[in-house]
Amino acid sequence: MSVSEPLQLPVTHLSGIGSQSASRLEKLGIHTLQDLLFHLPLRYQDRSRVTPISQLVVGSSALVCGKVEFIDSIQRGRASVICRIADDSGSLSLRFFHFSVQQAQSLKPGTLVGCYGEIRYGYAGLEMAHPDYKLIQSPEQLTEATLTPIYPLTEGLPQTTLRKAIKQALSLCLDKAKVTDWLPVSLLQKHRYPSLNEALSTLHSPPAHLSADNFSSGNLPALKRLAFEELLAHHLALLQGKLHYKVWQAPAFKLNPAIKQQFIENLPFQLTNAQQRVLHEIEADCAQAQPMLRLVQGDVGSGKTVVAAITALTAIDNGFQVAVMAPTELLAEQHFRNFSAWFADSPIKVAFLSGQIKGKTRQATLESLADGSAGIVIGTHALFQDSVQFQNLGLIIIDEQHRFGVHQRQALREKGQLNGLRPHQLIMTATPIPRTLAMLNYSDLDISIIDELPPGRKAVVTSVISSERRPEVIAKLANWAAEGKQAYWVCTLIEESEVLQCEAAEKTAALLAEALPSVRVGLVHGRMKASEKDAVMQAFKNQQADLLVATTVIEVGVDVPNANLMVIENPERLGLSQLHQLRGRVGRGSQDSFCLLLYQTPLSQFGKQRLTILKESNDGFVIAEKDLELRGPGEVMGTRQTGQLQFKIADLERDTSLLDLIPDAAQQLYQQHPENIKPLIERWIGNTKHSYQEIA
Numbered sequence: 001m002s003v004s005e006p007l008q009l010p011v012t013h014l015s016g017i018g019s020q021s022a023s024r025l026e027k028l029g030i031h032t033l034q035d036l037l038f039h040l041p042l043r044y045q046d047r048s049r050v051t052p053i054s055q056l057v058v059g060s061s062a063l064v065c066g067k068v069e070f071i072d073s074i075q076r077g078r079a080s081v082i083c084r085i086a087d088d089s090g091s092l093s094l095r096f097f098h099f100s101v102q103q104a105q106s107l108k109p110g111t112l113v114g115c116y117g118e119i120r121y122g123y124a125g126l127e128m129a130h131p132d133y134k135l136i137q138s139p140e141q142l143t144e145a146t147l148t149p150i151y152p153l154t155e156g157l158p159q160t161t162l163r164k165a166i167k168q169a170l171s172l173c174l175d176k177a178k179v180t181d182w183l184p185v186s187l188l189q190k191h192r193y194p195s196l197n198e199a200l201s202t203l204h205s206p207p208a209h210l211s212a213d214n215f216s217s218g219n220l221p222a223l224k225r226l227a228f229e230e231l232l233a234h235h236l237a238l239l240q241g242k243l244h245y246k247v248w249q250a251p252a253f254k255l256n257p258a259i260k261q262q263f264i265e266n267l268p269f270q271l272t273n274a275q276q277r278v279l280h281e282i283e284a285d286c287a288q289a290q291p292m293l294r295l296v297q298g299d300v301g302s303g304k305t306v307v308a309a310i311t312a313l314t315a316i317d318n319g320f321q322v323a324v325m326a327p328t329e330l331l332a333e334q335h336f337r338n339f340s341a342w343f344a345d346s347p348i349k350v351a352f353l354s355g356q357i358k359g360k361t362r363q364a365t366l367e368s369l370a371d372g373s374a375g376i377v378i379g380t381h382a383l384f385q386d387s388v389q390f391q392n393l394g395l396i397i398i399d400e401q402h403r404f405g406v407h408q409r410q411a412l413r414e415k416g417q418l419n420g421l422r423p424h425q426l427i428m429t430a431t432p433i434p435r436t437l438a439m440l441n442y443s444d445l446d447i448s449i450i451d452e453l454p455p456g457r458k459a460v461v462t463s464v465i466s467s468e469r470r471p472e473v474i475a476k477l478a479n480w481a482a483e484g485k486q487a488y489w490v491c492t493l494i495e496e497s498e499v500l501q502c503e504a505a506e507k508t509a510a511l512l513a514e515a516l517p518s519v520r521v522g523l524v525h526g527r528m529k530a531s532e533k534d535a536v537m538q539a540f541k542n543q544q545a546d547l548l549v550a551t552t553v554i555e556v557g558v559d560v561p562n563a564n565l566m567v568i569e570n571p572e573r574l575g576l577s578q579l580h581q582l583r584g585r586v587g588r589g590s591q592d593s594f595c596l597l598l599y600q601t602p603l604s605q606f607g608k609q610r611l612t613i614l615k616e617s618n619d620g621f622v623i624a625e626k627d628l629e630l631r632g633p634g635e636v637m638g639t640r641q642t643g644q645l646q647f648k649i650a651d652l653e654r655d656t657s658l659l660d661l662i663p664d665a666a667q668q669l670y671q672q673h674p675e676n677i678k679p680l681i682e683r684w685i686g687n688t689k690h691s692y693q694e695i696a
């Protein structure tokens, strides 16, 4: 048998794993012995020593050994059995809610019992509910030489079965052979990482002298090494995805300086240096016969749309069509209006397509795309339905990409193929992601940054105010509206509960309407139909309402230059970057603009410190970096967002310091060991139902 062969054996090769257990393991993505080795413990129990009962600490788990004093059934409340045990130092109750007669009979007074569980206060002193227990002859039988791993499970698969299987896999693969280490020795030496075999054996059966702290702090070389390897695998998978796409042919666009110049001269403003620089980067990509995959990051208001429009112009001038996709109906319509105005004097026809467009209009639009008479189509994700056929799609522009996860982005990439040519892709986002995190989110893209706002923009003056001053703020709104100015009032709640969020907005709108009889109050929230939302937004834009009460649906949305005041309730519940996005809805005109962060009291010192960052900075990148520092990467990347990466062992919070090391390691692999890349990705990502699979 060759050295690496046992790794590929199916799990059924192991004793104790039949077809039923195998199908349960499959749900965890485990098919082979290698998969078992990379199924790592979530945490550990310390069963290496027995704790005297007098030293037990409430809330912690311990291994205890004692003699049964009595056993009694309790009928009060929920029926249960109490078994009192005692050692030399004290006594402890074991409580069982589910038990068999046999079980109760075996716990006779005088029997020696070993048990492991969490200590809590019970009716009569300390107790353990449903401990793991066994009858023993002597305490020595009880202790284990290593920490006991607790593995992630799936229904019907007991911890003990998994533990036994992994033990066998370890002895088959690690003791008798070796698992191939895809990280080069020089890399391991540089970071002082243990070999793969050593790391795996430490994590599956850690020596008892290691404490749980070693694992939670991430300071264990074995843990670090595997987390590093996993992060590297994800980074490589993204890079491979990019390479995979770049082998396709794309139309190479020729730039027509005269046409571009004419378009720019017709704009009511001059492009900023940053816009021009980013345009050059885009144009260089589009001049290649490989598809562009470029992300343009630029703060709210930095002027990404016009950059997209100029890129679209080049595509059309070269005889290709352009699709512009926005994440919401509102935003799509805004783009449609902008593009229509910009191309009004040209022969270029701009079409609109969303789920709302039906019947004859839809049919006509589809035809204009299929026969090529429409040069640009703007819409929502409805653009990528199968029924939409293009004559000659050469460029896809995706706006506000943070609404789409990595996976959706990759799914989209597979569409839009035509005559063997793939369209160029331009992706735009206002959500700045700190550099370190971009590596795990955007490595499949080239990045351009518009790091300059158009001149004359005034910073939004932000105040952090206690909600006790709400009446004052409301009074201020009356004056504001009396001067003919408009304002937003944003109700936020934890995102999971859209229903509650909408209810809060409804209540607030009613309350404000009552408190401010002279103010016309509008309401927009996520549970309204798209057409209703649009009607409200349009009315607000037409100044038919003075105050717009909204949920966070207006995060990206309509530009209303006359609305220069935003009140945000409960800002402490949102991430700083999200607050910055919201705030970006004001400050779009030339007037002074204001944002009032109306926090709930009491707010911790830390909470206040966070909000103060918004008061002090109007730079999305600075805010994102601070957010990362204060809240950690999990929160910044938004665990609630769709398409988030899932890791087996790496923990972005704990392992932040590893991220900086990844790009160099990736380079080293590409230069010195390119053949290791594919197996490395497969080992960490390959067997799970992960959309990297098809591209790796």
Ligand code: ADP
Pocket: 269, 270, 271, 272, 275, 298, 299, 300, 301, 302, 303, 304, 305, 306, 430, 454, 455, 559
């Ligand atoms: P975002 O980057 O947030 O998508 P937009 O593209 O919506 O920003 O631009 C915001 C506003 O700034 C728009 O009204 C746009 O016409 C205007 N704008 C864009 N570029 C410039 C510029 N160079 N000078 C002045 N205004 C500009």
Ligand code: MG
Pocket: 304, 305, 399
């Ligand atoms: Mg925009």
